Amino acid sequence: MLRSKNNVGCPSHETATPSNDVPRIYLAGPDVFLRNAVEIGERKKSLCEKYGFEGIFPIDVEADMRGISKREAGLHIGQLNESLIRTCQIVLANITPFRGPSADVGTACEIGFARGLGLIVFGYTNVRTTFVERSVEWLGTSVRRDRQKRARDANGMVLEDWDMVDNLMLESCIVSSGGSLVTHNAPSSKVFMDLKGFELCLEKIKATYPMLTSRNY
Secondary structure, eight states: OOEEESSSOOOGGGOOOOOSSSOEEEEESGGGGSTTHHHHHHHHHHHHHHTTOEEEOGGGSEEEOTTOOHHHHHHHHHHHHHHHHHTOSEEEEEOOOOSSSSOOHHHHHHHHHHHHHTOEEEEEESOOSOHHHHHHHHHGGGOEEOTTOOEEOTTSOBOOOSSOSSOHHHHHHHHHTTOOEEEOOOOGGGTTTOOHHHHHHHHHHHHHOGGGGSTTO
8 A cells, every 4th residue: 555646757667675684564455544544654664674674555656547447547556566666575464453353354365376486474453352253243133153153144155163262264364384373462442552452563573584684684
């Protein structure tokens, strides 16, 4: 997700030149939709710097949208986000449930993209309940139990239940990449602004990969 830029043209790909000695972390998540998205991005980047990383927040970069349709602009933003991810060594994803029982679908896509590139992926959520618990609550009275006691929705489809906080592929991508997932219960009023889980992730990254913050990286 990048901010549109209607008055000034941007350089090709609109991406910053990676530093030679500071590892870059792409900060994925629905934070970009917040009213104070810029402020949250700055707070996250400051925390990254505290732990020896350079945080890359998607809306840091402005994209030139002049003279193109909304669909073309959307495709352009997607390509730019992919370009930003390619300049990073790590993706740190906020998978706090967004507009439903699961993570933001764009963030999920970026996790998969990063995994496909062979990057290290870490994640955090500010809601500790399991995916199936949230799904049952979200679907309400339409949920039924079959003879094996499995929960099914109104279409008769089984609700995923692997004792995970979200879809199994998300946690699988994170763990298989060499990363880990942090769960944290934030107050409901601050569920998208509480950065305790985010900072715990940075601590884990530094502890797991201390060589990344060495001058010889």
